[in-house]
Amino acid sequence: MPDITETPEALISLQDVLDLIAERRGKRIAASTWRSYVAREQAPKPVKYQGREPLYSPTEIIDWIDERPGPGRWASSRTQ
Numbered sequence: 735m736p737d738i739t740e741t742p743e744a745l746i747s748l749q750d751v752l753d754l755i756a757e758r759r760g761k762r763i764a765a766s767t768w769r770s771y772v773a774r775e776q777a778p779k780p781v782k783y784q785g786r787e788p789l790y791s792p793t794e795i796i797d798w799i800d801e802r803p804g805p806g807r808w809a810s811s812r813t814q
Contacts (some may be wrong), residue, residue, distance in 0.1 A: 745792075751790050755799055758799045
């Protein structure tokens with residue numbers, strides 16, 4: 735995984751996004767789950783493509799991870 739602390743605007747691959755989520759949240763998600771989030775506009779879209787590979791802004795991804803509610807939070811806030 736690239737060192738994003740030194741070059742925050744260097745774009746990262748889908749695998750880097752998944753690794754970053756696992757590192758910061760302690761839980762890995764599948765690539766298909768991530769693509770589903772992006773398709774439903776629940777996660778940042780790729781900044782550009784290199785061939786067919788989507789590339790993302792690490793700053794946007796980190797902000798998304800840090801602002802995302804934890805597991806179960808939505809269900810616990812629902813009225814019964």
